[in-house]
Amino acid sequence: MPDTASPIPAAKPGPKPGSALAPFRYPAFRAIWTANLASNIGSMIQSVGAAWLMTELTTSHLLVALxxxxxxxxxxxxxxxxxxxxxxxxxxxxxxxxxxxxLIVSAALAALSYSGNIGPWSLLALTLLVGMGTALNGPAWQASVRMQVGKADLPHAVSLNAVSMNLARSVGPAVGGVLISLWDTSLAFAINAVSYLGMIVVLAMWKPDATPPRKEPMLAAIGRGIRFCASSSPIRKVLLRGLVLGTGAAALQALLPSVAKDRLLGTEIDYGLMLGGFGLGSILAALRVSHLRRRFGSEPVVVGATVLMIVGLVGLALATTPVSAIPAAFIGGMGWVSAMTSLNVAMQLRSPEDILGRCLSMYQAVTFGSMAVGAWIWGLLADMAGLGLALNMAAAWLAATLILHFVAPMPTREEGRLDIVPESKS
Structure with missing residues (x-):
């Protein structure tokens, strides 16, 4: 694609430009955000169902974390x-x-679960296929935000997309827990399959005025994206922070179902409420994180977010009842979204339009890949030495990453910036 962004539909009267809710003035963003919220709620309901089903299929903390x-x-x-x-x-x-x-994979998951023809490995295989869909969708989704809103509202649009995910994380788990208790996990999977329909309809109707992309051979295109990210000092810093934070932060979600069922002897509803606390903390943080970045810069926000995740992990390790675990999950959620949103915005503002998808995919590969590795590490450690030790070791890992504040701080407000959003500060 060319270096210039695609034309943006005119914004309608609404929230003041530059405010946290300003992206809702754009009809395309509003419609896609709403459909995405429904899809995210379905995904969270399925996530609860898959994690809880695994606890019923096996006693292995590692398989649950996987x-x-x-x-x-x-x-x-x-x-x-x-x-x-x-x-x-x-x-x-x-x-x-x-x-x-x-949608197709989730429907198959619902059918197999309903018929009782699913085991630990087939469950992992199907969730892996859903993950493949997420991997394909992610870079295109993140890069399309520039086609939905004006330049000044891009950081707020990224934050509002985080709000969507975490609003779903607040509502979806509790709903999923109730649905599983009333029926079984097949209902959770079926609802997720249906939830994709709204996004499919909205995307089919959306006709952005975008310049046709300039196609390159696949390997050459990947190589150009890698070379740019490797040559950009600000982007290297963002990727490094994503790598180390993702590894430690993975324990917050990967071990939560085991904490709820095995350590605290809770029910699927208790697990849903704990995830709901995580999501509520995430929403509150997402609504304020852009303001905090403008006032203090990205580095203090990421450091503060890391401290919050440490507190959340230690709190989960010390919790003795599901009720006492909810505040720890709430604090962990605040830290999670503050860190991940700040990293995402930093990448958006420092990536050229024509390779934006590749830059964002590099960020997602590093950050979410490290989460996958972290989930495996902390799950294996929980099997070998106990959940409490695994949670505390993840907290210790995050504490060790604070040294990067001195040796590899986040990019400063103007460092490497492509002047995509001149009215705000990252």
Whole structure:
């Protein structure tokens, strides 16, 4: 694609430009955000169902943690190819293909679960296929945000997309827990399959005025993206922070189902409420994180977010009841979204339009790939030495990463910036 962004539909009267809710003035963003919220809620309901089903199929903490890892491993393995696809083809069509594929896999998961023909490994295989759809969808989705809103509102649009994910994380788990208790996990999987329909319809109707992409050979396109990221000092810093933070942060979600059921002897509803606390903390942080970055810069926000995740992990290790674990999950959620949103915005503002998908896929591959590795490490450690030790070791890892504040701080406000959003500060 050319270096200039695609024309943006005129914004309608609404929230003040530059405010946290300003992206909702754009009809395309508003429609896609709403459909994405429904899809995210379905995904969270399925996530709860898959994690809880695994606790019923096996007593292995490692296999339970691998449910989370199976959703992110494809991002590590396929991320750069997905980024090149997002830059070489119509991003809207790429998202349509990914959403349709995930619908089909979720429907198969519902059918197998309902019929009782599913085991630990088939469950992992199907969640892995959903993860492949997520890997394909992610770079195209992230890169398409520039086609939905004006330049000044890009950081707020990224934050609002995080709000969507974490609003779903607040509502979806509790709903999923209730549905599983009333029926079984097959209902959770079926609802997720249906939830993709809204996004598919909205994407089919969306006709952005975008310049056709300039196609390159796949390997050459991937190589150009890698070379740019490797040559950019600001982007290298962002990727390094994503790598180390993702490894430690993975324990917050990967071990939560085991904490709820095995350590705290809770029910699926208790697990849903703990995830809901995580999501609520994420929403509150997402609504404020852009303001905090403008006031203090990205580095203090990422450091503060790391401290919050440490507190959340230690709190989960010390919790004795599901009720006492909810505040720890809440704090962990605040830290999680503050860190991940700040990293995402830093990449968006420092990546050229024509290779944006590849840059974002590199970020996702590094960050979510490290989460997959982290989930495996902490799950294995929990099996070998106990959940409490695994949670505390993950907290210790994050504490050790604070040394990067001195040796590899986040890019400063103007460092490496491509002046995509001149009215705000990263």
């Amino acid at each position: 449910v989370q890892a199976s959703a992110t491993i494809p991002i590590l393995l396929l991320g750069m190819f997905a980024g090149a696809i997002a830059d070489n083809f119509d991003r809207r069509r790429v998202m349509l293909a990914a959403q349709t594929g995930m």
